[in-house]
Amino acid sequence: MSTVERRGFLRAAAAALAASPWLAHGAEAPPGQAPAPHDMSHLPASWTGQEQIGMLLYPGMTALDFVGPQHMFAGLMGATVHQVAKTLAPVESDTQLVFSPTVTLDQCPRDLDILFVPGGGAGTVAAMQDAQTLAFLAERGSRAKLVSSVCTGSLLLGAAGLLRGYQATTHWATHALLADVGATPVHARVVHDRNRITGAGVSAGLDLGLAIVAMLRDTAYAQTMQLLAEYAPEPPFNAGTPHTAPPAVTAMVSDMFKDFTPQVRAALAQAQGTRPAVDR
Structure with missing residues (x-):
């Protein structure tokens, strides 16, 4: 549809x-x-607004981090959803899904109602090392009414200085890294602290999107969107968190992140030396 x-x-x-x-x-x-x-x-x-929503696209991001919230935001009557990237060239995700930007970083409205950032792996680390991307996030994030992310997108917000002093969440395997950006890690599906709202790993984007829809409209509107999406998850396995997955599976997935943590910390060290100060 x-x-x-x-x-x-x-x-x-x-x-x-x-x-x-x-x-x-x-x-x-x-x-x-x-x-x-x-x-x-x-x-x-x-039930009708005029929100300006900026959703960041960058190479190597996780597609579902972006698509879940975008599905919900696109159903906000009266809102304008901007798919923002460095250029208008197609952006390829970490699973080779290709997205079409609608505006560049420079063209994106300065005063956003929502600034949203998806996560990823190597692509997120690369974005954390990109001065233009960090400058965009720092500037728009300092002015946005709501700053949000899913999965490791919170680390990219952190690299831009936007999570210091805030409670936040991220993918379970990278929770410890939130302290590196001055955030207080919270183990929850969606964490809302003042005008920051962050989602846990990947599929939590649907929950975050619905939570924001309810904030901007009301519960009935969000329930309508949920029913329209037939979002009633019944996963075939109870392995969605490290507390419910078999220990061997958790250990295997944890091992996949052993190189990611030092890469993020190196990118953060670089970002801290180059980013502008953020007041909010």
């Missing part, structure tokens, strides 16, 4: 919800008359 189709479906659902008795702020339809599917007069005024 395309973004246009999804928004149209959401409008139809919203009109029905607005007339339902359990949605207290919805307008009531006349007796015996159903609301028109696309009649915007039946929508609560709070």
Whole structure:
């Protein structure tokens, strides 16, 4: 389902919800008359906004880190979602999925309602070593109403100086690195501290996206998006955290990160010497 189709479906659902008795702020339809599917007069005024959302793209990022939140943000009626990259050239993810930027770093609106950063592996380390990317994040992040990330995207926020003094989360295998950027690590699916909201590993992007939708609209709107996505996870295995996965599996995955930690710390050391100060 395309973004246009999804928004149209959401409008139809919203009109029905607005007339339902359990949605207290919805307008009531006349007796015996159903609301028109696309009649915007039946929508609560709070269900349409004008948010400017900037979502960073960079080579080697993890595709699902980006796609989960983007799916939710794209369903925000009235919002504009900018897919931001250094150039307008296609950006390839760590699994060779290709994304199309819509604006460059320079073209991205200065005052964003949401700045979002996905994570990854080697691509994230490279982004942490890119002065232009860090300068963009530091400048836009200092002005954004909400600064967010999924997975190791929090480490990229940290490299830009945006998590010092904040509670945050990231992929379970890199939690210790949050202290290196001055953040307080919290083991949770989504962590919200003032205007910072961070998600855990990869699939947590869906949870983060829904949480932000509820913040910007309301619970009923977010529930509509959840139902539209049929987001009712029933994983075939209970191995989604190191506490539930078999020890051998946890050990194997942990071993995959043994080179990542020193690479991140080296990139952070470089970033700390070059980035501008961030006041927020």
